[in-house]
Amino acid sequence: MKKTLLKPMSAVLALLSVIPNINLASVLAEGDAPTFSTDVKHEGEAIEGGILKQALVSDTTFPGVFNNMYYSSNPDTAVINLFAESLFGYDENFTIDNSGFADVEFNKDDKTVKITIPEGVKWHDGEDVTIDDVIYPYYVVGNKDYTGIRYGEDFMNVEGMEEYHNGDAEEISGLERVDDYTLVVHYKTFSNSMLQAGGGVSAYIEPEHIFKDIPIAEQEDSDAVRSNLVGFGPFKVDKITPGEAVTFVRNDDYYRGAPALDGVTVEIVNPSTIIQEMKAGNYDIASLPADQYETFKDAKNFDVLGQVSNAYTYIGFNLGTWDEEKGEVVYDDTKLTANKALRQAMAYAMDNDAVGAEFYHGLRMNANSHIPSFFKDYNNADQEGYHYDPEKAKQLLADAGFVDKNGDGFIEDPDGNEFTLHFASMSGGETAEPLAQYYIQAWQQVGIKVELTDGKLMEMNSFYERVEANDEGIDVYQGAWGTGGDPNPTGLWGRNSPFNYTRFASEENDKLLAAINSDEAFDKDFRVKAFNDWQAYFIDEVPAIPTLFRQELTAVNKRVSQYDIKTGSDLEWSEIKLLSDKPQAE
Known part of the structure; x- marks a missing residue:
């Protein structure tokens, strides 16, 4: 569909025009940013059954990889979460x-995790769910023929996994199979992260009888x-319109109790x-774009829920490659982007305080760290991070030998060579184009010549394929991470993480991450210090510039009896009902 860029483009031009003089963070005074509840209840008499209509807000189609072992794109998770289940529950801290x-x-001392599943649960096709369905994913992800991206340090940490992987x-x-419903997993090392959802213990459960x-x-x-x-979740998949839509029907045998919805x-x-x-009443539930907040803040037919997200956007640098055989990044210190002064200068050239205020109405905030502020115990709130300081950016460049020698307004590299950095950013939403152009012009204002890769924004699936492949046509890119339930940065920024798309690695980074994963880090004070030490190092090296933390906003139509987006919410599908035959319109 055609995107309207007039309003946000005018905003970015205004932003660029005033950046040399003021910090636009003053647009929103402290305390002016809106606040939201995480749950809502609507009064009324519930109808029998009904179909809940959920909008998955995306400028791209479903990639269509509907399996926890294989998906790599967020749109697919909205489908997976309705028919499949994770093994574990967790509280509001993702513990x-x-x-x-x-x-x-x-069992920290024995380095084991004992998993017990209930008896009598059925897959959607009527087969029993057993512990073999928990064991099987280890044999898939660990297999040399596995085509997904989940095999990493977490799986390598299982005793005997590397021997199996290597053939x-x-x-x-x-993997100690105790009986049909019990598994004990033995690990080489046992870190405190294993207590967190997504922090080192596999939560996958798949129907072995289908995949074997x-x-x-x-x-x-x-x-x-x-x-x-086939899953054993609250709903069964009824129909798939490839790339566009999925229809579900109620699973009457759901182990937590059948949903109230049809x-x-x-x-x-x-x-x-x-x-x-x-506003037209075409959907019940949808995530909402913060950049359009002014257009829906006073909506009459739906409520807006919100919470600080365990996610952040960032500007990443292409610093190397991925060695598939060794399972580790290969850092290339000959790349121009390997110059730390260049990376730091680009960080100081951006005014993310202004971006959060001007583009996102205060619903996104300048990120001071690679640990989201969602994790209050582990994000170092005292760490300053990067703020807009173009003069400091210019000085850093000059001190590192980046000088404009030919008078064209752009610096040459320390060897006197002209250069252009190619910047990749995804399409999607009204601010995608103007925000990318803002960053490019902000960097150009301190003398760094930057252009969009291929001269245009990229569709999401193509973007991540090229970033993951360390495409030579990409020097810098704008990405985003949802960290899951574990603040431990090893899975995103470790040497053996395939998600470390920057391909940055160093002995010091290895050492600081090892401290976070050590036995000593079971002590809370040690753990917090280890996190702080890593944050200080990584913000200085800045292989990726954290840009914005965010509020996640969700619209809930007033015909939905109740809804809760809080992490660890115990609201069940049997409690969510509809109060009319179709969503309310404004």
Whole structure:
């Protein structure tokens, strides 16, 4: 659909015109940023059943990889979460507890995790869920033919996993099958992160009886992942319109109790039209773009819920490659982007305080760290981070030998060579183009010549394919991370993490991450200091510039009886009902 760029482009031009003189963070005085509740209840008499209509706000289609072992794109998770289940529950701090499908016992001294699942639960096709369905994903992700991106340090830490992965063993010795409903996993090391959701213990559970007959190399493109989807979650997949929509029906045998709804539909809706769609009463639930807050803050037919997200945007640098065979990044210190002064100067050239105020109405805030402020105990609030200081940026460049020798307004590299950095950024939403142009012009104002890769924004799937491949046509890129339930940065910025798209590595980074993962870090004070030490190092090296923390906003139509977006919420699908036959319109 056509995107309207007039309003945000005028905003970015205004922003650029005043940057040399003021910091636009003053646009929003302290305390002016809006605040939100995480839950809502609507009064009324519930109808019987009904179909909840959920809008998945995205400028791209579903990639269509509907499996936890294989997906790599957020749109697919909205589908997965409705029909599949994770093993573990967790509280509002993402600490694993026994509120989920499985009970879990951690034994730090023995370096084991005991997983017990309930008896009598059925997959959607009627087969029993057993502990073999918990064991099987280890054999998929750890297999040499596995085509996904989940094999990393967490799986390597299971005893016997590397021997299996290398073909030296047919079984994974660290998987102790106790009975049909109990598994004990033995680990080489046991870190405090393992207590967190997504922090080192596999939460995957997949129907072995379906996947075992599909060669692992072929699973990602199989019907079991793309179309004939089987889980044991609250809803069953009824129909898939490739790339566009998925229709679900109620699972009457759901182990937590059948949902009150007859079903759910999930449809892709473009960010440029979602506000009109919600106001017209075409959907019940949708995430809302913060850059359009002024257009929906006074909506009459839906409520807006919000919470600080465990996510952040960042500007990343292409600093190397990924060695698939060794499973580690290869840092290339010959790249121009490997010059730390250049990276720091680009960080000081950007006014993210102004961006948060001007573009996002105070709903996004300048990020001071690579640890989101969601994690209050581990984000170092006293760390200053980077703020707009173009003169400091210019001085850093000059001190490092970046000088404009030919008088064209752009600096040459320390060897006197002209250069252009190619910047990749994704399309999507009204601010995507003007924000990318703002960053480019901000860098150019301190003398760094930057152009969009291929001269245009990239579609999301293409963007991540090229960034992950360390495409030579990309020197700098704008990305975003959702950190999951574990603030530990190893999974994003460690040497052995395939998600470390910058491909930065150093012995000091290894050392600081090792401290976070050490036995000593079970002590809270030691752990906090280890996090602070790493944050200080990484913000100085800045292989990626953290730009914005964010509020996540969710619209809930007033025909939905109740809804809760709080992390660790215990609201069940059996409690969510509809108060009329169709969503309310404004």
